[in-house]
Amino acid sequence: MNKKVFIGSGLTLIVLSLIWLVITPVLYPGVQAGTASAAHPGFRVPGFTLETPQGELITLSDFTGQPVLVFFWTSWCSVCKATMPGLQSAYQDYAPDGFALLAVNATSQDALAAAESYFQSQGYTFTLLLDRDGSVARDYQMHAVPTSILIDRNGIVTDVVIGSGMSEGFLRARLDGILVTGEGE
Amino acid sequence: MFPVLDLGPIAIQASGLILLLSLMIGIWLSRKFAKNLLTNAEAIENGILTGLLAGIAGARIGFLLQNPSVFLNNPLSLVSLTPSMLNPGFGLLVGVIVIWIMAQKKHLPLWPTLDTISPLILMVFCGFHLANYANGNAYGLPTSLPWGVQLWNTLRHPVQMYAVVLGLAALAGWLLQTRGMKQTGFQKSGVLFAIVITALAFITVIIRAFAAEKLIFLGVDLVQMLAVILLIGSLYLAYHRLFNRRHPVQVFVSLGSNLNPEKNLTKALITLQEIFKIRRVSGLYRSADVREGQAGLQFLNRMVELETLIPYLDLQEKLKSLEREFGREPGNKNRVPLDLDIITYNGEVFVHQGKNIPDPNLTTSLYIAQLLAEIAPDFRHPGTGQTIPAIIEQIDDREQAIEKITEVENGTTG
Numbered sequence: 001m002n003k004k005v006f007i008g009s010g011l012t013l014i015v016l017s018l019i020w021l022v023i024t025p026v027l028y029p030g031v032q033a034g035t036a037s038a039a040h041p042g043f044r045v046p047g048f049t050l051e052t053p054q055g056e057l058i059t060l061s062d063f064t065g066q067p068v069l070v071f072f073w074t075s076w077c078s079v080c081k082a083t084m085p086g087l088q089s090a091y092q093d094y095a096p097d098g099f100a101l102l103a104v105n106a107t108s109q110d111a112l113a114a115a116e117s118y119f120q121s122q123g124y125t126f127t128l129l130l131d132r133d134g135s136v137a138r139d140y141q142m143h144a145v146p147t148s149i150l151i152d153r154n155g156i157v158t159d160v161v162i163g164s165g166m167s168e169g170f171l172r173a174r175l176d177g178i179l180v181t182g183e184g185e
Numbered sequence: 186m187f188p189v190l191d192l193g194p195i196a197i198q199a200s201g202l203i204l205l206l207s208l209m210i211g212i213w214l215s216r217k218f219a220k221n222l223l224t225n226a227e228a229i230e231n232g233i234l235t236g237l238l239a240g241i242a243g244a245r246i247g248f249l250l251q252n253p254s255v256f257l258n259n260p261l262s263l264v265s266l267t268p269s270m271l272n273p274g275f276g277l278l279v280g281v282i283v284i285w286i287m288a289q290k291k292h293l294p295l296w297p298t299l300d301t302i303s304p305l306i307l308m309v310f311c312g313f314h315l316a317n318y319a320n321g322n323a324y325g326l327p328t329s330l331p332w333g334v335q336l337w338n339t340l341r342h343p344v345q346m347y348a349v350v351l352g353l354a355a356l357a358g359w360l361l362q363t364r365g366m367k368q369t370g371f372q373k374s375g376v377l378f379a380i381v382i383t384a385l386a387f388i389t390v391i392i393r394a395f396a397a398e399k400l401i402f403l404g405v406d407l408v409q410m411l412a413v414i415l416l417i418g419s420l421y422l423a424y425h426r427l428f429n430r431r432h433p434v435q436v437f438v439s440l441g442s443n444l445n446p447e448k449n450l451t452k453a454l455i456t457l458q459e460i461f462k463i464r465r466v467s468g469l470y471r472s473a474d475v476r477e478g479q480a481g482l483q484f485l486n487r488m489v490e491l492e493t494l495i496p497y498l499d500l501q502e503k504l505k506s507l508e509r510e511f512g513r514e515p516g517n518k519n520r521v522p523l524d525l526d527i528i529t530y531n532g533e534v535f536v537h538q539g540k541n542i543p544d545p546n547l548t549t550s551l552y553i554a555q556l557l558a559e560i561a562p563d564f565r566h567p568g569t570g571q572t573i574p575a576i577i578e579q580i581d582d583r584e585q586a587i588e589k590i591t592e593v594e595n596g597t598t599g
Contacts, residue, residue, distance in 0.1 A: 010420045013383070015415045017390045021405050030399025030406065031326055039336035040321055042398065116312050144189040144196040162188055163198060165269030169262040173252035173270070 033156075039140040041158055045070075045151045048136045048175040050104065050129040053116050058102065058129055059154070066098040067178045069171065070149040072131075072142050073103055075118045079164050080146040084124065086168030091126045095174050101126035106145060108134035152178045186321040186336055200267065200316035206235070207312020211305030214217045218366045222534055223541050224301045225569035228291045232284050232307070240280025247275025292570030296375030296426070299535035303381045304366075307359060310385050312353040318345035326397045342395040351388040355381070360548065368536035371427070372497050379423035386416035433462070433492040436500065436533035437561070439544075439553055441524040446485035449511060449522050457489060465490040465560040471551045472587040484521075485590075488528075488556035497542070529551060532567040543567055548576050551587050 004158075037044040049059040060068070070127070071087065073080035091101045108128045114174045119128050131137055140149065146168035148160040159166075159174060190197045212230055219226035249256040249263060250268045255270065256262060262270060288298065317323045325342030327333075333340040358383065361368045366537065369377040389412035393399075400407040438457075442449040457463060467488040493500060504525040509515075511523035529543045536542070543566065547553050557564050558573045565572055 006424065006427065013387060014413075014417055014420065016414055019386060020390055020394065020411050024394040025399075025405055026403065028326055028394045030401065031339075031397045032380075036338065040324075043337060083252060091474065101214050143186075144191075161269060161479050164267045167262070167265060167267045167269060169255040169259055169265065170254075170267070170269045172258060173248070173255045176252065176254065 005011050005099060017116040024038060039142075039149055039157060039160055041160060043157050045149065045155055045157050046139045048139065050102075050131060050136060052127065054130060058127060059066070060102070063100045063151075064155050065141045065153055066100050066149040067094075067153055067175060068100045068102060069166075070135065070140075070151070071101065071103045072106055072140070072147040073143055074106050074145050077111065077145045081118070083146055084122065086128065087166070087171065088122075088124050090168050090171045090175065093172075093180070095126075097175075097179055099175060099179075102129055103127065104129045104136060106134065106137050106142070108137070109145075150174055150178075187319050188321070198268075199319040203316045203319060204309075204312050207303075207308045207315070210310075211302075211308030214304035214308065214366070215302050217361070218304060219301045221367050222297065222301060222369065222536065222570045223543070223545060223573075224297045224534060225293060226301075227289065227373070228287075228293055228569070229298060229301055229492060232287045232291070232293070233302070236280045236284035239283035239393055241271070242276075243279025243283075244271035244273060244276025247272030247279070250275075263581055292565055293568060294532070294534070295375075296378065297568055299378040300369050300374050300376075300534070303378050304356070304359065306378075306381055306385070307352060307356045310388075311349050311356070312349035314345045314352065318343065318349070324396050324397050328395075341397070344392055344395040344397075347392045347395065348388060351392070352385070355384045355388065358384070367539075372535050372537060373426045373532065374534050375426045376423050379426065381422065382419035383416055385411045386419060390416065416536040431494050433494055435464075436491050436493060436530050437528040437557065438491060438504070439486060439524075439526040439528050440489060440490045441484050441486045441526070441552070441557070442522055443484045444512075444520045444522045446483070450485055450487055453507070453511065453523050453525070454487070454489070457491065460503070461491040461493050463489060463491050467556045467559045468589050470552060470556060470587045471590050484552070486552045486556060486587075488533045488560055489551070490560055497527070497533075497537070500530070501527060528557070529567055534568045547582060551577070555579060555587060 023047060028151065033040075033043040035044055039046060039110070045060065047060050049057055051057055060070070060178045069087070071080075071084075071085070075081075087103075095101075103110075103119070103124070103126055105119075105128060107115065109131055110128070112132075115130075116128075140147070146161055146163065148159070148161045150161075150166075150171070152158050158178065161170075186197050190199050190202065212233060215233075216226045216230055219229055245263065249274060252270075252528045288295075314323075321336055323345055324336050325344035328339065330342070332343065334343045354598050355416075359377075360366070362380075364370070371377060390409055391407040392491045393406055393412065396406075396408075404411065440450055440453055441520070442453075446468070454463075454466065470486050472484050472486060495503070503529065508523050508525055513522055513524070514520075526544055526546075527542065528547055533542060544553070547557070547566065548571075554573060558577060562573065566576065
């Protein structure tokens, strides 16, 4: 490789990169999620109103000012059932600080009776909600259960976890962060 | 976006699968590349896999160090198989340190090893961005271009796919440069690695413009700025490896003859001493001609360590013309007045016109390995880091009986 050719192309690359670096913020300024809503970290959480099995209506925006975990689950999902006891344990400790746990059963993909009887048999004290027509699951682009969406006190999504990742330990660590600093990470 | 792949009864997280596949393909490519470059395929592969495991363990430990209450609450969280509670930064640090330690223990040469894993780096780059596309992470700015994708309720630049496509283009370029993984295409190790890093840094600079989430530092996107710095650094590295100041380099040359061997080898040594600075000379060794159909024609061999300023290609030319001066007939492989072979050149690892440096006969022939052992007992194979005793032990020497017939007066002055 010719030294002159190398130096020439190298310097060209560097100069082009520096120019692009400097004009990027002008041509393509970054866009914070701001008020846009989506089930993804950084965005405002999509709102919903769902029914408990007793017919009581719960609206997500009622919980603004509190950290919330929205947990999509079904009764046939073994990972969901393995995760929920840990969530119960964390819920007991953090509920006094205002933590709300909304376990949204994807009823359109589940048997209502099975879901209700499972929930009662375990004695969970957090809130059970029923997404009977699957509209909330669609809004949240829920692809598989369990899907956990953690929301900070400002209504901003901090974590979206598909699968077993929302373990008790992880939830506790994230809640400590939210409750101490007042913001999601 | 396709975070989950539905395969009937099982749903697999696409991002994990993508990363795993890119890693596996990258390791497979590196292994094939190592076989052609004659670097240590096994040690490199073991290092990567061990580093990966160490990195994952490190990521878990890092998370728990950051959140000690989690561990105190449930000590079993240390070994929990959930794919969360991982600190990526700490994991990367631990992984790199473990790989570094293992490479040192195996005496893996730095630049040839980095050249060898260049396809892995390319594959992981593509896999990382494709995994982000699957998750909808690192998403792009809104756009109305015809190839915009719907993500998070807006039509956006598929910026992760820009990276994947450009990364695959870089991989194609790499395949071209290496002529299908047969060589690095440079006579200096480390250059291919530096060029790959330059390409990936440049791709990052370009595509970051279209990322939605930017970290502004000193008025510019921080990731873009770091990519520019990396670009400059890797270009400088390539420049330095290719064109650094000339200083004398160490070369081992093997001399052989089976036609008037004693006379020719003595004359050859004197001629070499007039042209080059000779540092060490081995004794004369007799071996049977190992080539088929030549039983009986005895070769005499000696090994010489010299220092020179001239580049590899010029040295090869010079030695060939010396062979011709001594009467070597180009087609005649049976009666050889003088054979001069470059065994190593400045500790470099490369392939030129199908010929490997270091010479592959180093690890298969006693008439090279044994003679090296005499004049350079501390020698390590530039590609694999193996010591001479280890190399000799591996040689199947049933037909390679060699014996020393003369000492040299002042041969091993060093």
